[in-house]
Amino acid sequence: DAGITQSPRHKVTETGTPVTLRCHQTENHRYMYWYRQDPGHGLRLIHYSYGVKDTDKGEVSDGYSVSRSKTEDFLLTLESATSSQTSVYFCAIRPSGTYNEQFFGPGTRLTVL
């Protein structure tokens, strides 16, 4: 899992509540990514970061925000969770010096009731 931890690993929450997922890496990689995985859709990019406080949107960013105040942590926040955000969320890193080899964490399974 490339030195990536995600927390929590499982979460059940209710519609309308805020949720923050954490991705932590131990190797000071510059590039970090958040994806969601849903049946029939593969993995889709939510947001990515190319450095501390440098973030940008992916293809499915609506309803999500991110923050990166330290190299090692990339946080994904659902400001007001909806049932459509029930998914498995994966964090990934891209080591510098590679073309685009991305390595994924173990994932967080989020259920929004």
Place this chain on the structure above:
Amino acid sequence: QQQVKQSPQSLIVQKGGISIINCAYENTAFDYFPWYQQFPGKGPALLIAIRPDVSEKKEGRFTISFNKSAKQFSLHIMDSQPGDSATYFCAASMSGATNKLIFGTGTLLAVQP
């Protein structure tokens, strides 16, 4: 144009057989094509990747075949084993500051003993 189309959705192969999974893309700017393997409850793991300057890349029992003119690439698993049973995702990306990966929808492979 940003899509990557993957087929089949599921595949059953006998032990010792050849598993073949296909992907097609439209965007000719894509220049990196990885395959990921995912076991239940785990994050996707990078299996093998190819750049368009070669038509084939082999690593052990896994081979990527790449057809630039047809805009297609495929994963071949030789001598398939029950331990290869997993979901496989193709992906594509293009050069740039962020190197975002566009994933196919996945193929569930079952290798029967």
